[in-house]
Amino acid sequence: MLPPALSDKQTVPFDDRGLAYGDGLFETVLLRAGAPVLWRYHTDRLAKGCRRLNIPLPCQAALDATWQGDCTAELEVLKLILTRGSGGRGYAQPDEVTPRLLSRRTPFQPSIQRWQQGVTVRLCDLRLSRQPRLAGIKHLNRLENVLARQEWSDAAIAEGLLADSEGRVIEATSMNIFWLQAGQVFTPLVDQCGVAGTLRAGLIDQGVVAQRALLLDRLAEVERLWVANSVQGVWPVTTLLAADGSLLQRWAVSDSDPFQRLAHQLLGFA
Amino acid sequence: MLPPALSDKQTVPFDDRGLAYGDGLFETVLLRAGAPVLWRYHTDRLAKGCRRLNIPLPCQAALDATWQGDCTAELEVLKLILTRGSGGRGYAQPDEVTPRLLSRRTPFQPSIQRWQQGVTVRLCDLRLSRQPRLAGIKHLNRLENVLARQEWSDAAIAEGLLADSEGRVIEATSMNIFWLQAGQVFTPLVDQCGVAGTLRAGLIDQGVVAQRALLLDRLAEVERLWVANSVQGVWPVTTLLAADGSLLQRWAVSDSDPFQRLAHQLLGFA
CATH class of the missing domain: 3.20.10.10 (D-amino Acid Aminotransferase, subunit A, domain 2)
Known part of the structure; x- marks a missing residue:
């Protein structure tokens, strides 16, 4: 449960397995006044996805860091992408997997x-x-x-x-x-x-x-x-x-x- | 058939649809002395994939540019990734699609x-x-x-x-x-x-x-x-x-x- 490689530039390299194979997971989370709604359900589903795909689950602090920080609107959408990270030989994953966690917040208004x-x-x-x-x-x-x-x-x-x-x-x-x-x-x-x-x-x-x-x-x-x-x-x-x-x-x-x-x-x- | 946005830095941004949804295609091509083997079959399959997914096919010059250049070994593998590019609202693609073409060459030895x-x-x-x-x-x-x-x-x-x-x-x-x-x-x-x-x-x-x-x-x-x-x-x-x-x-x-x-x-x- 080490923190994943945080992609602070919000890009992934050519060899990221999320790009190469869709080898990863995502969540789309409603933020109200900067706090995630149904957060436990989102992290539960992410954890279940990690178990199914055999991707190490980032620690809770790393997941929480994706939404902590100043909010720019009463309602926002947090999108979080977790990939298996880089490397491996073809479909075979590398011996040491370092997942990559990316996130983005955007203001939102429901209809x-x-x-x-x-x-x-x-x-x-x-x-x-x-x-x-x-x-x-x-x-x-x-x-x-x-x-x-x-x-x-x-x-x-x-x-x-x-x-x-x-x-x-x-x-x-x-x-x-x-x-x-x-x-x-x-x-x-x-x-x-x-x-x-x-x-x-x-x-x-x-x-x-x-x-x-x-x-x-x-x-x-x-x-x-x-x-x-x-x-x-x-x-x-x-x-x-x-x-x-x-x-x-x-x-x-x-x-x-x-x-x-x-x-x-x-x-x-x- | 415009040339796609060539990603010379070999990264894709957070909102690239290849990363977000696996919304794209790839090819893995044998290069012999810098020239692609079965290239017509690779470009034919890529074209078929583009038709199926409704992604604009890059022009032939853009595809050829992925393997043109100095070769570093008698045999190499060219990996080519074509994504639908950035944007859209969720699964809906943007009104104007600008595909993103990435490629990488690595020396190779068959067994x-x-x-x-x-x-x-x-x-x-x-x-x-x-x-x-x-x-x-x-x-x-x-x-x-x-x-x-x-x-x-x-x-x-x-x-x-x-x-x-x-x-x-x-x-x-x-x-x-x-x-x-x-x-x-x-x-x-x-x-x-x-x-x-x-x-x-x-x-x-x-x-x-x-x-x-x-x-x-x-x-x-x-x-x-x-x-x-x-x-x-x-x-x-x-x-x-x-x-x-x-x-x-x-x-x-x-x-x-x-x-x-x-x-x-x-x-x-x-």
Whole structure:
């Protein structure tokens, strides 16, 4: 648990394995008045990712140093990248791994309009592949998300929903999904693909949300649908489009949204 | 087809998408007396990868500039990394993409001992996930290869063989595989996962090799087995181990190996 090589210049060299192979992890953290929100969940996920990839976890002081310092805005986003560092022979890691930790803070404003009025989402054509060894963690191999996000450019569409190769709805390109069914809020399992978001983890811990598989052809039947993450908060879905743009379902925005309220309490938005 | 931003300092910034998401491609090219071997196949694969990922292909002059210049050894390896460059909002790419091209040359010596005496390989526990959108191209999302390569540290084991989630043998961690069956040399299809190597492509073009699926439980029955790539050349497999280290099959090394000879002619080794 030595401190990693801190990249104070915010660059990585040619032989960094994060660049070469996506051999690393990242976190995107909401900072409120300079303090990280759901920080324990972010560090827990990072630790889980380090165990899965066999990357030494930086010490807590090094992780905390990424957000300590003067804040420039009431709300900021901290992005943290941890790579396995340099070296090795091809895919084989070096005998001594020295991870590289980088971070950047930027001012941020969530979209209150999307909280209140909801969003339009579309189904993506791309299907997520199933790889249990990489599922759940926030690793740097994100080409599936990049390709999915390329499927639309219409700014009126806020997110794209992703199903896996077996037709299970998993997540949105950068958010988790949640739905209401018979009085209970559910979120898909992310044990074969997808990212286990920190807001999702907090909501599961609080007993607000249960995990369940959701088949693509049942998606339009849910009573309510939300997309959410720990930075943007919770967006109610009002319109669901197919990949070809055709309408699949509409939901009314409710004045009372207990799920959004509980989630926003966790994030300090409520 | 503008020249990309050449990173002469051989670093990438924090917001480079190759680092952030593995959003890019790479090539590893054998240079002989400073000239690239199978260069057309490397640039063809890079162009195919750019089309798949929707990254602008650098102009030929920019690609050629990565290997032009004084050579430091009779044989070198050129590694070339092309990323989508910086910017965008999360997974969404920026309106104007300026790819970043990096390269590095290092002296190289292939293992003549492995050519002549053959190698021991093992089956990996990890199964490749199936993603046709990313199959065949040499993209920067290589965590599966990294995890597979972590499965062994015994220097007597030269490579690990990878099957996909449906039990088809696909490739080795950094090489393609080839086998002899009834007088014909075959190589697995790489349309669902795996990398379409340039030596493999050259051998297919010459009619030396045909593509065919190979189920894991038929692997030990093949008459001969080789692992090969455009840098290392062709290693005959003499010993195949299961993931637990138990022996699955042995093959004798032949004095006459027409497949190796043809492949090494393509690489200038013969």
